[in-house]
Amino acid sequence: MRVFSKNQLQRYPIYLKFFKELQAEGTENISSPKIARALGYSEEQIRKDLQAVSDSAGRPKKGRSVDKLIDNIESFLGYRGKTEAFLLGTGHLGAALLNYPGFQEMGLSITEGFDADIGKIGKTVGSKSVLDIRDLPTEMAKRHCRIVVLTVPASVAQKVADFAIGCGALGIWNFTPAHINVPDGVVIENVNLASSLAVLNHRLNEKMAKRH
Amino acid sequence: MRVFSKNQLQRYPIYLKFFKELQAEGTENISSPKIARALGYSEEQIRKDLQAVSDSAGRPKKGRSVDKLIDNIESFLGYRGKTEAFLLGTGHLGAALLNYPGFQEMGLSITEGFDADIGKIGKTVGSKSVLDIRDLPTEMAKRHCRIVVLTVPASVAQKVADFAIGCGALGIWNFTPAHINVPDGVVIENVNLASSLAVLNHRLNEKMAKRH
């Protein structure tokens, strides 16, 4: 099977968003040079990316069908299916994610929040109920949930992750700044704000230095 | 000057976090093979990364001084300075970021929120006041603010980004799912949840496929 690099995988949702805008405007076909201009990638890269997930060929002079592209990318990304996830840690960030409507159209449905704070358990956040973290084993068994969204304090992140893995979690979407070690067979994806800020800051400082 | 790749830059905050944990435990020296085992990188890569930001050499058999490493990385990442930023869009995610205390120790201080919603203007979120987005030009001029955190709805993201750039913003930390075009001289860093989820989902599906 073809392997997809992390960078490449990250580009597909960006293509998809752009194609949906085109669709909304009524554009029927789109060529790679045009995509390249709009998104700032090279046209060769775009061709390779789209070929990798397309079930049909592009047409010289016309490009590719926007509808088909959307179809293909949505299927590839799994937006057509429905994956359930639990969110662990209903602090500010956790609550924001529970309130975020965008996950639905990505095929991800965060069905429940979990917390250790007695003051939060039983409440509702973003129309999702907050359960006791101690109920995680039974809830994970009941639902067919493979993914947990980790928004607990960094100090307990590894411990909670281990607990979730023990309950059967196979994918961990880690929003904490903690580095999490996971066993083979478990996938971890980090949304690390410190890392992101490091890139922004450094690029900014480069520009400033160049200016003087 | 040495160039730092995006991947490399993203690793430094992860090193830093690990070294601070070591420091808290009282560990004085750390070697790259040990870091490699803890964080899952190769030891050669770690040596290169640390050499690139260190002002002193490591010592065979001992490794490097944890204190010095923390010093060097914090200086490199700009955690010792103080950068001001404005946050645009005080919805759920924006509010979560205004409430997040971690940015302070990264040298970033989000001093104000801005919104177009009359119901939010004048309120306080995370002890930061929410101002009218129309006051952005005067506020940006008053403060020496180069960075804006973009947490507005995707539908207005490009428009608000353009507006902020017009007010003098040089760095945009984009938390919206929108693709933002910026002119030369402006740096954009995207925190794209859809991209992150795409990676998680795909890696997860790979594992599942391998299992059967």
Place this chain on the structure above:
DNA sequence: TAGATTGTTAATCGATTAACAATC
């Protein structure tokens, strides 16, 4: 037809990994 765009194959580029002498 002419020419824009495709898909494929080869070249380049850059990052990671391997090898190894130097050294505390």
Place this chain on the structure above:
DNA sequence: TAGATTGTTAATCGATTAACAATC
């Protein structure tokens, strides 16, 4: 001393870019 670890130089690997014939 012996050996773990360093820093450097070379090899490998993979992704991006370039080149170009095929084609609608």
